[in-house]
Amino acid sequence: MKRLSPESAPAGTPRRPFGPQAPVGIVHLGLGAFHRAHQAVYTQMVDDAGEWGICGATQRSATVVEQLRPQGGLYSVMERGPSQTRLEIIGQIRDVVDGRTETGRLIARLADPAVRVVTLTITEKGYRSGPGGALDRLITGLGARAERDAGPLTVLPCDNLNGNGEVLRDLVRENLSGDLADWVENNVRYPCSMVDRIVPATTDADRAEAGARLGAQDAGLVVAEPFRQWVIQDDFAAGRPAWEKAGAELVADVAPYERRKIRVLNGSHSLLAYLGALRGYRTIAQAASDDDLAQAAWRLIEQDVAPTLASDGLEVLDYGRTVLERFTNPALPHLTTQVAMDGSLKLGPRLLGTIRDARAAGRMPQGAVLGVAAWMVYVGKACQEGVLPLDDPHAQALREAVARPTGLVESLLGLDLVFGPDLRDDQDFRTCLTERVAEVSRQPVVKTA
Missing domain, CATH: 1.10.1040.10 (N-(1-d-carboxylethyl)-l-norvaline Dehydrogenase; domain 2)
Known part of the structure; x- marks a missing residue:
């Protein structure tokens, strides 16, 4: 069976440029199954003009890069309800980066003036400083962005932490000083958000079923429940996708929803x-x-x-x-x-x-x-x-x-x-x-x- 790709995908599949030169507006740190079943889905639903393409960076292994790069960033979401299964192809990811071995490319993306939002799904344990970790790469990227004076940026965490934006802001502050600290303080915002969708591990049986439906092998398949929710503090430094048109709730205070x-x-x-x-x-x-x-x-x-x-x-x-x-x-x-x-x-x-x-x-x-x-x-x-x-x-x-x-x-x-x-x-x-x-x-x- 052919591998899923822009050429083998069914008619109607989103077709956008893919690769290191593809324009993107969002960098996502932690390109796991949850992001692909959640934030990427919301973004595709509202990005009619194609200005919010996502560059996804892995943190701990090259597996997702190896899954998505040969497929031109395409993958499918299999939505499983108690009595019905639905399959949708997502084409919102325009570039994938191995955060461990392609750090230079990731930092360049973070410093790109076209990038206005950085999202994170790095799990609770990712919110700890350490060489080579997601926060270390983010801080290095902010330094490169400040040096280039690439414009304001919103960093939006999507992990299960109370006050996740505030937690991230404080961690970044602890690791900055001098002119860089001043630039970041004046140009970067950290809204809180609450995310919800059950995304279990994909099985071989899931891949076989998706392959039969697509007529192509999808190595990047993710499985999810029909329910999804995203509550976001509406505090952005330089614009954002109109996620509310896809059902996200933009609110002044996320804390009650988080709790x-x-x-x-x-x-x-x-x-x-x-x-x-x-x-x-x-x-x-x-x-x-x-x-x-x-x-x-x-x-x-x-x-x-x-x-x-x-x-x-x-x-x-x-x-x-x-x-x-x-x-x-x-x-x-x-x-x-x-x-x-x-x-x-x-x-x-x-x-x-x-x-x-x-x-x-x-x-x-x-x-x-x-x-x-x-x-x-x-x-x-x-x-x-x-x-x-x-x-x-x-x-x-x-x-x-x-x-x-x-x-x-x-x-x-x-x-x-x-x-x-x-x-x-x-x-x-x-x-x-x-x-x-x-x-x-x-x-x-x-x-x-």
């Missing part, structure tokens, strides 16, 4: 991932279809999260019902162990924020504590028994903690990189957490395909 999404959707996602993996469920859909686990997720949303969000003014319970319904979509085999990745970074915004707010109000959030307990048991089994994968940037610190003779709760609660002294010194919380860890440890294990 709702991270605590309701991401919090319940993590709870289902850890409890589900411990029960032997391979996918989130299987876990969410287990009555006991579904009830635990709903208690987290209704009894723990909703009261902490009451002052934000957004509806929570109907949103939560929609979230849990999305999780049960059998057409999306989102792996529990995939969602369980990077737990040491995700636990804080997804569950600990709810716990802290509830404790400040005098409540014990049983569902959120259950989620933390499930994470602890998951980590313990991954470290001691090796029956589950431990994919975490702090894996070594977790292994060292679990190996201590003080017991699982005491050992992991002592990690400042996850917990703070406020929770560690809350005796009622410690007691409840210990009880929930014992409860989770007794869970029955099921066998699933």
Whole structure:
């Protein structure tokens, strides 16, 4: 079967210039599946004039470059609903760059006056300074842009962090000084945004189905649910695509939407991932279809999260019902162990924020504590028994903690990189957490395909 390309693509496929000389208006750092199923889709829907082509840069491997470059940047999004599958070809990516080996090309793109927006999906662990990382490349690019005086720029993070724009702004400031710091302060803005779409890992079966539909092999295929959402703080330095025409919400303050999404959707996602993996469920859909686990997720949303969000003014319970319904979509085999990745970074915004707010109000959030307990048991089994994968940037610190003779709760609660002294010194919380860890440890294990 032929490889998907501008020549082999079906009639009606977007056809734009591709390659190092192709004009672009957006540079994206972190060219993974989520960006291709989310921001690139929104941009294609509104870029009738072709001024917002995307140059996508990979961060950790050349895989996506190898997938998309031979295809002229084309790829397809397979949208899987419970009863219907839809396939769409995306042609918004006009250039791809290997951020590790083609750094010069990436920096040149960041310094190009035609580029007015930089977007990022680098995961929570990407927001740490380090040689060769995404932030290091961004800062180098800002320096090149300042030297060229290439005009104002908006840097828009799209990762699951509270106040992601503010976090990014502060990290950039910490790494700049002198004239460059002044130029960046006067020319660069960092709006916050909240993104939502479930994008599971693409399987060989997905690729085979897409190939049959397209009549061409698509190495860059991504799979996604029908639902998508993007809430963006409307604070741009030099224009932007009209994303609102594709359904994005442009607002003055993203924070309430962020809190709702991270605590309701991401919090319940993590709870289902850890409890589900411990029960032997391979996918989130299987876990969410287990009555006991579904009830635990709903208690987290209704009894723990909703009261902490009451002052934000957004509806929570109907949103939560929609979230849990999305999780049960059998057409999306989102792996529990995939969602369980990077737990040491995700636990804080997804569950600990709810716990802290509830404790400040005098409540014990049983569902959120259950989620933390499930994470602890998951980590313990991954470290001691090796029956589950431990994919975490702090894996070594977790292994060292679990190996201590003080017991699982005491050992992991002592990690400042996850917990703070406020929770560690809350005796009622410690007691409840210990009880929930014992409860989770007794869970029955099921066998699933």
